[in-house]
Structure formats: structure tokens, C-alpha cells
Amino acid sequence: MADTRKPTFWYGLPVGYVSLDLHPPVERLMGIVNRLRGLPEKERDEADRALRLYAGIVSLLNTNRVQECALGVHPDDSRGFTTSVFTVSTMPTGGSSSKLIVAGLAGGAADGRNEGLRPLDLPCGVGFLSEKRSPAPRSSRPTEASEATPSHIWQGTVAVAAPSTPELIVLQMVTPDLDSTDAYRDILLGIARTLTFTDPNDAAAEDAGQEPEPLTGGAAAMRNDFG
Incomplete structure (x- = not known):
């Protein structure tokens, strides 16, 4: 059955990613x-x-309230390919103000109380970035291919407060290519900067003073949280 929920946020997905x-x-x-x-x-x-x-x-x-899962494949410097997984999910805050939670975490990151967190000033509001390296998951059925599985993965997470609901919007990038974490951090932050809580179709119609028309260019690349 198709998901008919009304989208509440939108973002741009870079070239090289295919949504599941x-x-x-x-x-x-x-x-x-x-x-x-x-x-x-x-x-x-x-x-x-x-x-x-x-x-x-x-x-x-x-x-786990994941609204988007996209698989990324990109060429690397050794003429091979590097992979990543990008997800967008919503995290309820139990009725607490999501803006206060993000502001508190971001403030703690700024003064060193929350190690590993970095405050972000995004076009859609205040957020924070966290990064960590974790052991890579192992298959329960070892094969020759699994022997080449990287021992660790990099995980970058950006969280932003939703303006009208008590939940956080969580954008996450995971890759086993530890040599390319700087590039994947930039991709994650680039996506976070496109995050908006204003429907691009409504914004285009308001600017033009007329009914919405098919979008092109950057506006056409905006994706809602339900695909």
C-alpha cells in the first residue's frame, strides 16, 4: 500500500545515489x-x-522510522569504486521540545561538554554533527568475500529539530572507505544544507505569484521525506 502521509521536510540527494x-x-x-x-x-x-x-x-x-535509504557508488582515485549508505529518519523526543534538545547539545558541543559533537548553523536552523568509527558488522555465514570486509566503518550523523513536531530529523552517512571520510562528511553536510521545511513547490508558486509549475534545476532535485 502506498504511503500517503503528507511530507513535512525536503532535501536534495546528490548524483550517484539510488533510493531503496x-x-x-x-x-x-x-x-x-x-x-x-x-x-x-x-x-x-x-x-x-x-x-x-x-x-x-x-x-x-x-x-526504525527511516524515511529514506539511498545507496551510493562513486569512482575513487585507484579507478575502483567507493560505497556508502545514506539514510534519513525521524526520532521522537517524548514530547520534549526538539529545538531545546538540539540547542542544548549544540551548546554543549561548542563549550566542550559534549565531546564528539560539532554545532551546525544550517539554513533550516541549528543542528549538530557527530562522527564515529565503529566495528563493521560481520556476516553470520562467513565466506571468502566476507574475509575482505573492512574491520571498521565511518558514521556521520546530522540532527536538526523539526519546527512543528516534537521530533528530530536525523541524516546519517555510513561508509567502509575510511580514506574518504572527508569527502563523505562534505556530502553529508551538503545534503544537510539543502534540508528545508518549506515545500519547494509552494515556494516556487509564491515567488512567481501563480500556480505551481514543473520545477527544473536545483528545485527539481529536492526530494521529500517519503520518496
């Missing part, structure tokens, strides 16, 4: 299942495992 469909229509899933039934047994079993993995990931992301 977090709300696949039932008809599409049934079509995939029907095609799987026509495959030879070996291929059918492998495709079935892949479909179950996808369904499990989507369920987990939805459980």
Missing part, C-alpha cells in the same frame, strides 16, 4: 513472487533468499 523503495506496492511484490515461481529450482531458491533479505531490511528500516 521502502514502501513497495503489493502488486509489484506479487509480480516478483510469480516470476520466481517460474525459475529453475536453484535460481528460485537464491532469488527467494534475496527477496526475503530485501523484505527484512525494509521492515527493519520502517520499524
